[in-house]
Amino acid sequence: MKKASYQVKRKYTPGQFILTGIMLLLALTMLVPLLNIIANSFSDPKLSPYMSGLRVIPAGFSLLNYQITLSNTTIMPALWNSVKITVIGVALNILLTTTAAYVLTRPGLMFKKGIMVFLIIMMLFDPGTVPEYLTIKDIGLLGSQWSVILVTAVSVYYLIIMMRYFQAVPQEICESARIDGAGHMRLLFSIIIPLAKAGIATITMFYAVVRWNEYFRAGIYITKMSQTTLQVVLRQYVVNNDTATMVGDRNIRNYVNIVDFNALKNATIVIAMVPILLIYPFVLKYYTKDVLAGGVKG
Amino acid sequence: MSPSERISGADRLNHRKRIRIQLRRDWILYVILFPTLLYFFLFRVLPIFNMRLAFYTYKAKALWEWAGLKYFNQIFSTPQFKTILGNTLVISLMKYILLFPFFVLFAILLSEMRMQRCRKAVQIISYLPHFLGWVVIAGIWINILSFEGAFSELLSYFGAAKQNHMTNKGEIRWILMISEGWRSLGWDSIIYFTTIIGISPALYEAADIDGASRFQVIRYIVLPALLAPMSTMFILNLGYFMSAGFDQVLNFSNNAVQNNIDILDTYIYRIGIQKGQYSLASAVGLFKGVVGMILVLLTHVISKRLTGEGVW
Numbered sequence: 266m267k268k269a270s271y272q273v274k275r276k277y278t279p280g281q282f283i284l285t286g287i288m289l290l291l292a293l294t295m296l297v298p299l300l301n302i303i304a305n306s307f308s309d310p311k312l313s314p315y316m317s318g319l320r321v322i323p324a325g326f327s328l329l330n331y332q333i334t335l336s337n338t339t340i341m342p343a344l345w346n347s348v349k350i351t352v353i354g355v356a357l358n359i360l361l362t363t364t365a366a367y368v369l370t371r372p373g374l375m376f377k378k379g380i381m382v383f384l385i386i387m388m389l390f391d392p393g394t395v396p397e398y399l400t401i402k403d404i405g406l407l408g409s410q411w412s413v414i415l416v417t418a419v420s421v422y423y424l425i426i427m428m429r430y431f432q433a434v435p436q437e438i439c440e441s442a443r444i445d446g447a448g449h450m451r452l453l454f455s456i457i458i459p460l461a462k463a464g465i466a467t468i469t470m471f472y473a474v475v476r477w478n479e480y481f482r483a484g485i486y487i488t489k490m491s492q493t494t495l496q497v498v499l500r501q502y503v504v505n506n507d508t509a510t511m512v513g514d515r516n517i518r519n520y521v522n523i524v525d526f527n528a529l530k531n532a533t534i535v536i537a538m539v540p541i542l543l544i545y546p547f548v549l550k551y552y553t554k555d556v557l558a559g560g561v562k563g
Numbered sequence: 564m565s566p567s568e569r570i571s572g573a574d575r576l577n578h579r580k581r582i583r584i585q586l587r588r589d590w591i592l593y594v595i596l597f598p599t600l601l602y603f604f605l606f607r608v609l610p611i612f613n614m615r616l617a618f619y620t621y622k623a624k625a626l627w628e629w630a631g632l633k634y635f636n637q638i639f640s641t642p643q644f645k646t647i648l649g650n651t652l653v654i655s656l657m658k659y660i661l662l663f664p665f666f667v668l669f670a671i672l673l674s675e676m677r678m679q680r681c682r683k684a685v686q687i688i689s690y691l692p693h694f695l696g697w698v699v700i701a702g703i704w705i706n707i708l709s710f711e712g713a714f715s716e717l718l719s720y721f722g723a724a725k726q727n728h729m730t731n732k733g734e735i736r737w738i739l740m741i742s743e744g745w746r747s748l749g750w751d752s753i754i755y756f757t758t759i760i761g762i763s764p765a766l767y768e769a770a771d772i773d774g775a776s777r778f779q780v781i782r783y784i785v786l787p788a789l790l791a792p793m794s795t796m797f798i799l800n801l802g803y804f805m806s807a808g809f810d811q812v813l814n815f816s817n818n819a820v821q822n823n824i825d826i827l828d829t830y831i832y833r834i835g836i837q838k839g840q841y842s843l844a845s846a847v848g849l850f851k852g853v854v855g856m857i858l859v860l861l862t863h864v865i866s867k868r869l870t871g872e873g874v875w
Contacts (some may be wrong), residue, residue, distance in 0.1 A: 267721045276677045276678055280802055281676070281678065281706025282598075284672060284675060284676060285676055285678050287672070288672060288673065288676060288681070288682075288685045289681060289684070289685060291685070291689070291748075292684065292688040292689055294745070295688050295689055295691065295692055295745060295748075295749075296688050296705065297713070298703050298704075298707050298713065299703065300712065301703070301706070302703060302706055302753075303690050304588060305706075308785055314711075317710075317713075317716060318706070318707065318711065318712040318713030318714070318715075319713050319716060319717070331644040338604045340583050347801050360599060361599045361602065362596075364596070364598075364599070365594045365595075365596055365599040368592045368596040369596075369597050371592060373585070374589075374592065374611070375582060375585060375586075379594075380600075383603070385605070385699070387603050387607045387608075390611065390852075392607070392610035392613065392848075392852075393610075393614065393831065393848030393851070394617065394828070394831055394832060394835060394836060394844070394848065395613075395616070395831065395835040395836070395841050395844040395845050395848060396610040396611070396612075396613035396614045397606070397613075398835070398836060399610075399613050399841065400606065400610045400613055403609075404605065404609075407672065413865050415602070415605075415606065416606050418599075418602045418606070419599055419602055419603070427654070432779075434873050435831070445857045448591070449589070449591050449592060449595070450591070474694050475686065477696070478695070478697070478698075478699075479696075480696060480698050481810065481813070485836050490706045495698055496698050499699070499702065500814065502696065503701060503705060504701050504702075504705075504814050504816075505696065511632040514697065523582070527706075531702075531706070531808070534699055534702040534703070537696070537699050538695065538699055539697070541695055541696075541699075544645045544694075545664070545691060545694060548690075548694065549687060549690075551793075552751070553690060555688070555689070555757075556686070556756060556757060557683055562604075
């Protein structure tokens with residue numbers, strides 16, 4: 266019966282151990298760098314500069330990096346701006362995406378084909394950085410946070426996914442509601458949205474991740490440092506290595522002799538990562554649920 | 564009577580009447596849709612209209628001045644442009660073609676794992692980096708590759724001298740490729756993984772009865788099933804070929820390696836946004852867009868011929 270190993274699916278063969286070992290090692294190369302940054306940011310500033318890059322538990326323990334970062338006069342406003350832009354932005358995303366998806370999934374809608382072709386062209390065609398920049402300038406949004414909020418108000422890609430979720434709502438329910446005298450607004454808000462809740466949750470998460478990670482448009486459209494977002498400030502610290510902003514801050518001057526700038530950067534990275542880590546379990550729950558459960562074949 | 568004839572006359576009147584009835588009944592649908600269409604007009608159509616700047620000289624307060632192909636000639640005669648185009652193509656080649664088989668391989672290996680818990684753990688961990696922003700990822704990689712970072716430390720066990728790998732000219736493109744893989748390996752292989760787990764069990768049973776080995780199953784059952792998503796992903800990748808992943812390059816760049824990884828989009832950003840040479844940057848952008856589109860269309864047609872699978 267050795268040939269029937271497919272049906273038996275023996276778990277503990279040498280091959281399986283090697284395979285599992287390789288895959289777990291690969292996963293570790295993804296996990297360890299994250300844990301190292303987190304550990305480093307919570308370490309004692311006297312020990313953190315000498316900490317190994319492979320270490321995943323803090324060397325000593327101190328919240329000093331977070332004390333300094335969270336009382337920094339550029340980080341806190343930037344954090345607040347990021348939260349504000351993300352929340353308002355996602356609300357706008359969802360409002361426009363659900364309403365548009367509702368309209369575009371109505372049976373017998375006129376001009377539907379034309380509108381869809383238009384939207385798909387909009388998705389495939391990227392006019393580029395400069396033409397978009399000049400448009401923002403012409404509309405008069407340059408320098409305002411609304412530029413970032415409005416410029417990514419609808420993603421055609423997510424709109425099409427939303428339409429698929431809406432199409433999964435049984436037609437008969439919609440029809441009987443219409444016969445009972447429900448208007449379009451009522452149909453959308455009391456029937457379709459509650460029934461497509463999981464889909465809306467998924468799309469909300471994806472929009473939120475994109476919004477939170479936005480750094481490029483925020484960097485060029487929002488000109489005032491006090492209006493800018495966390496990712497822009499983080500980029501200045503981490504990528505442009507601008508320790509001057511960190512040192513120039515009155516808070517840091519008090520600590521300049523003991524602070525480890527690298528650990529301070531890592532604390533900022535962790536702060537930028539937290540919302541993603543918070544949302545991630547829901548991504549697993551809603552979006553990759555089937556993928557995670559799958560593979561029980563045969 | 565042919566169908567086209569039948570539509571004329573009384574029926575056309577009916578058609579118009581139907582439109583009027585639907586508009587009266589469902590006008591609210593168009594009102595609801597209006598803000599979305601307005602958005603696309605303002606933030607998408609107007610920029611497309613602005614692309615004509617490639618053929619004009621920018622004037623802030625007056626009408627733009629026709630310049631013909633002046634800016635295109637200017638670009639193509641810059642020696643720097645050749646380097647930048649070369650960089651773009653090489654980096655894309657590494658990220659979208661050299662890296663491509665690894666996503667398929669990862670999905671196959673994942674599907675071969677029998678220890679469910681370990682497999683789930685690998686999945687959960689490997690999907691995570693996709694959700695991190697490029698600034699955060701750059702921060703993580705600068706940390707890994709720094710003088711005192713994990714990579715230098717691991718290499719030092721094999722006797723290599725410690726160094727900051729981010730500023731190493733010879734390594735930076737490989738770093739771009741590997742970090743791209745690090746970020747997308749899990750997420751971008753989902754499409755292949757779902758295809759594999761969707762393969763009918765009957766096929767495996769048949770292979771089993773025929774006494775096929777594990778590798779034969781992969782070769783004759785799994786890989787053919789993966790052909791369709793592979794060609795779709797490949798063509799979509801070619802759509803990014805002229806972009807080469809701007810966000811990554813911008814954030815992984817530093818003075819030491821800038822010339823080695825300067826790509827079209829970073830060039831557009833530098834001359835367009837930072838130096839204000841709008842026309843020149845628009846010309847580069849238009850060139851990039853047109854070539855990118857031709858690449859996609861071409862591959863789509865070829866793929867359709869060869870495998871019967873395209874993007875649409």
